[in-house]
Amino acid sequence: MNNTVNNLQDLLSQRKFGEETFAQLERNTYKYTTCGAWIHESDWGVALGSIVEGVDEGTQTYTLNYPFTIEEFWEALQAVEDEAAEIWKATHGCEDCHDEPHASPLHRGRTWRSYRAWPINPDCKTCEGEGVII
Ligand SMILES: [Zn+2]
Numbered sequence: 001m002n003n004t005v006n007n008l009q010d011l012l013s014q015r016k017f018g019e020e021t022f023a024q025l026e027r028n029t030y031k032y033t034t035c036g037a038w039i040h041e042s043d044w045g046v047a048l049g050s051i052v053e054g055v056d057e058g059t060q061t062y063t064l065n066y067p068f069t070i071e072e073f074w075e076a077l078q079a080v081e082d083e084a085a086e087i088w089k090a091t092h093g094c095e096d097c098h099d100e101p102h103a104s105p106l107h108r109g110r111t112w113r114s115y116r117a118w119p120i121n122p123d124c125k126t127c128e129g130e131g132v133i134i
Contacts, residue, residue: 003069008041014070029077035059035084037077048076050084054134055091059083090119092131097121 005011012019019025022041029039035050045065051058060083062076097120122129 003071004067005064005070005073006067008046011046011070011073015073033077033081035081035088037080037084046073048080050080052084052087052091055087057087059087088120088131092134093118093120094124094127094132096126097124097131 003014005014008022012021012025015025017025017028019028026039029048030036033050035052037048037050040047045063045068047064048062049059059080062079064073064076097118120127120129120131
């Protein structure tokens with residue numbers, strides 16, 4: 001089975017969502033990811049990422065240059081989901097999650113200085129570890 005993606009047409013057919021245009025791919029990527037990921041198209045590939053509501057920064061940009069495999073595409077999309085979830089958990093605690101401000105968590109060697117360092121407390125009774133929209 002050929003799982004190599006050499007262009008946008010390959011990507012659309014190998015995703016098996018019945019998409020025919022980049023706009024459909026873009027809409028489904030937003031709709032069917034928990035974080036509401038974005039995808040950009042260029043002549044040499046695609047880039048994926050996500051903004052996180054309430055914080056200044058989003059995830060890293062994950063770039064895939066042709067040719068890549070469909071598995072690499074799904075892995076990149078999952079990495080975006082995982083990173084967006086980590087940022088959410090580190091920043092979206094409710095006011096009862098902690099009594100004192102928490103130190104900024106470290107993430108891949110970079111400090112989230114620009115994020116409000118108010119992580120979700122998984123044991124919080126008020127938000128039940130879900131956090132709040134900020
Ligand atoms: Zn809470």
